[in-house]
Amino acid sequence: MRGNYPVDPTANEVLRQSGFDEYFNEGAGPTPATRGQLVCEDRLDVDSKRAEARLAKKLIDFATNHQSVPSRLKCVYGHLVDCMTNTHEHASADAGTERWWASVFVDKERGCDCFTFIDLGVGIFQSIELNRRLKIMALFSITRPDIIRKIFRKEIPSSTGLSYRGRGLPSIYESLSLTHSISRLVIATNDVYGDVGPDRFVVLSKPLKGLLLYWEVNHDQD
Numbered sequence: 056m057r058g059n060y061p062v063d064p065t066a067n068e069v070l071r072q073s074g075f076d077e078y079f080n081e082g083a084g085p086t087p088a089t090r091g092q093l094v095c096e097d098r099l100d101v102d103s104k105r106a107e108a109r110l111a112k113k114l115i116d117f118a119t120n121h122q123s124v125p126s127r128l129k130c131v132y133g134h135l136v137d138c139m140t141n142t143h144e145h146a147s148a149d150a151g152t153e154r155w156w157a158s159v160f161v162d163k164e165r166g167c168d169c170f171t172f173i174d175l176g177v178g179i180f181q182s183i184e185l186n187r188r189l190k191i192m193a194l195f196s197i198t199r200p201d202i203i204r205k206i207f208r209k210e211i212p213s214s215t216g217l218s219y220r221g222r223g224l225p226s227i228y229e230s231l232s233l234t235h236s237i238s239r240l241v242i243a244t245n246d247v248y249g250d251v252g253p254d255r256f257v258v259l260s261k262p263l264k265g266l267l268l269y270w271e272v273n274h275d276q277d
Contacts, residue, residue, distance in 0.1 A: 073160055074117075091160040092117035096139070107143070111135035114159045118168045127272050130226075130236045131170060137223035138268060142174040153265075166274045167238060175265040178245040179203065199247050200256035207251060227270065239271040 061067045073091035094110040111132050115124060124132075135157060142155040153176040160169040180199065192202060192211075205211045207228040230236040231251060240251040244266040249256040 069160075073158065090163070091158055093156065093158045095156050096142070096154045107136050107139035110157070111139065114157060114170070118159050118161060127236060127274075128168070130230045130234070131168075131270075131272060134223065134227050134230070134270075135170070135172065137226070138172045138174075141223060142176055162271075167271045168274070169269070169271050171267070171269045173265065173267045178263070178265050179206070180245045180247075198258075199245070200249065200258060203242065203244070203247050203249050204254070204256050207249075227268070231270070236272065237270045238273045239269075241267075241269040243267040 061070060072088055074089055074093045075091075077089060078093040078095075092114055094113055096106070096110075114135060115128055115132050118128060119125065139155055139157070142153055153174055155172065155174040157172045158170070160171075162169055180202075197205075202211065207224050209225045224242075227237065227240060228251065231238075231240045238252075242249045242251065243259065243263045246259045246262040247256060248259050
């Protein structure tokens, strides 16, 4: 592995504690200072659904220190599998050709588990199952930030009925707004950024290829 660590000391410390080094050097194993776990799509696993479930469980196990899963994290397992499955099936015109990465970071200072999922696929606005609807909505001058807001609120369901493009994003939104299992939810896809809790959706000055989801789960949710 080659590259530079962040110059900022705080960012550098977070990166070193995130499990980044252990991911690229599996033989080393986690150190006492490691507070994060990083997983990536396993292209060698012929059963993709089984691989997705196994890797999602790996993140949950790390957050719970391999103990019983608290109620606050039970919804997270499903959200992670939804994200992984969707990337496999819909992030590219050719199923299974785009990779994804997912991570958890146990933030002891703020008392929360921080989950991140990212893929470098086509992003929500280039999804085949949404393209036709989005073109129609553009005729009515509905902005892209408004479209993402509507997707979260089930006002633009997926025409295929598959994965988080239709059910998963609203499901994560319900974990934030209805059950309060999630304390913060952020999305970035194509040229839109959204901090979902305060309902702040804006256009990015520089587009992001693919999709990034980030959510936090407070330790005092149980």
